[in-house]
Amino acid sequence: MxxxxxxxxxxxxxxxxxxxxxxxxxxxxxxxxxxxxxxxxxxxxxxxxxxxxxxxxxxxxxxxxxxxxxxxxxxVLPTTVKSIMDSWTYQSGFPIITLNVSTGVMKQEPFYLEKVKNQTLLTHNDTWIVPILWMKNGTTQSLVWLDKSSKLFPEMQVSDSDHDWVILNLNMSGYYRVNYDKLGWKKLNQLLEKDPKSS
Incomplete structure (x- = not known):
């Protein structure tokens, strides 16, 4: 800055x-x-x-x-280091990343710890270029990038009938919060009930 x-x-x-x-x-x-x-x-x-x-x-x-x-x-990066990092340094707050495991759609929205004084400063076009380190069924997957407000990741889909599960932001290395749809939370809950020490 x-x-x-x-x-x-x-x-x-x-x-x-x-x-x-x-x-x-x-x-x-x-x-x-x-x-x-x-x-x-x-x-x-x-x-x-x-x-x-x-x-x-x-x-x-x-x-x-x-x-x-x-x-x-x-x-290989999706764009320059400057573009990636400027998306973080020139915006206040950070994103909340929500994954719908039923559809594989991931979206980002601004998350602020405090209510912003001037709401007109916020636009819904604010996006970060977000590196997503993730795991599926206990196996670390290739890094993906969320560089739009929402994006489809078919490889992250799971169904209610299988035992698959997905977790984002491995080792909490990304500067964002994570949320899942109801099925995503249900799958993680089932995993922890079965094995509380699992990833």
Missing amino acids: KVENFTETSEINELFDLFTYNKGASMTRMLSSFLNENLFISALKSYLETFSYSNAEQDDLWRHFQMAIDDQSKI
């Missing part, structure tokens, strides 16, 4: 409160989770070496991560 044209100390303090630092740490963890650890450390090291005795902006950090992505072929 850029800090400019603020005349009051209170306005500046609002930008750098506990929530801001917690969100920054959570977004860093999320970035690390959809990259691999070696790539994350390599990009961060490059950034720190380049800007060790100078000023930098967030775009400089994203540029170093993009350079690391461009230098390999294993990890």
Whole structure:
């Protein structure tokens, strides 16, 4: 975030409160989770070496991560690192991701801890580019991206008659909350009743 044209100390303090630092740490963890650890450390090291005795902006950090992505072929992102991370840094709050396991439709909506003072600031077009780490029936699945307000993931469908189950946001590495439809919660409840120590 850029800090400019603020005349009051209170306005500046609002930008750098506990929530801001917690969100920054959570977004860093999320970035690390959809990259691999070696790539994350390599990009961060490059950034720190380049800007060790100078000023930098967030775009400089994203540029170093993009350079690391461009230098390999294993990890493929749906768009640039800057686009992904800007969707998080230029919006307040975070999304709640809801999966309907009956249909496989996943949607995102803004989630705010407090009621927003000016509701006109919120538009229903606010979307994040969300990395979804997920598991089905105890097996970790390939990372998917929710980059629209809703998207169909047929591989996440389960029916009431089978023993399948799906869980999103493995290791709580993503900066979002998760909700399921009634069947999704029922399947997870059945799983925990059968084996309370299951994933």
